[in-house]
């Protein structure tokens with residue numbers, strides 16, 4: 399029942415430490431660490447456990463009490479999750495114009511709504527109420543200041559859990575009111591064995607591509623077909639089909655397309671200087687071969703244009719045209735007769 403709220407093997411020590419202080423936890427905690435290591439899942443499991451009416455000996459939620467039932471249904475009256483809201487308007491847009499842009503900010507209206515929730519008294523369980531905010535760097539200046547007021551005078555029984563991938567972007571006044579909890583990053587072996595348990599194939603290759611994040615590696619395994627086709631095309635260098643590349647990349651969305659291309663060029667540059675590919679270990683040989691004929695000046699120019707393209711990304715149709723132009727330049731990188 400509660401398997402989706404399991405904590406990860408590399409989090410057991412942090413979990414035990416917090417659970418041991420269950421009755422005396424500070425009113426605000428900042429769970430910080432790089433993206434993709436399971437911080438949100440940990441925060442949710444902790445919330446569920448703190449609200450549970452009959453927690454197990456190891457501190458985990460029982461999964462059967464009324465409180466756990468509400469939590470599993472996403473309707474717990476004493477729990478609020480604040481996250482950037484999905485842009486609803488896009489859902490109704492006609493298919494070609496449909497974008498998958500997510501809002502990245504937590505609005506002041508959301509924080510005010512949270513204030514209303516905090517004024518109510520709790521429904522159950524010794525007055526514990528939990529506000530989970532993820533990612534906390536999604537707070538803009540206005541919403542951060544609204545939250546600050548609540549952190550300064552927290553209502554009794556309320557626990558604020560802030561999750562941050564980039565804690566340095568938070569207002570220092572917010573950070574200073576939270577206990578900092580450094581969330582552990584799994585080592586290579588821990589990440590690999592977890593991925594293997596999840597049945598992820600080519601775990602090592604995927605972990606490298608995901609820059610060491612096991613969650614990103616698993617997500618990538620689940621939706622990896624389009625990406626593999628793109629990488630196979632890129633690996634053809636001068637023989638790549640720029641137009642089909644543009645179409646496939648555009649389908650990923652501009653942000654993801656740029657990440658894919660930046661990683662590829664990063665590895666190409668590494669191979670140009672006789673270093674092994676860092677992200678694309680499966681394509682290392684192809685990259686090494688491509689690096690021999692790549693025009694370095696043009697490649698640096700292309701990298702700069704990727705940044706510009708991302709910043710000026712607008713409509714999907716325009717984006718595809720822009721991607722076509724970029725991919726035609728990519729093919730050109732390998733067409734020069736002489737190396738610079």
Ligand SMILES: [Zn+2]
Pocket residue numbers: 450451452453459460461462463464465466
């Ligand atoms: Zn329970």
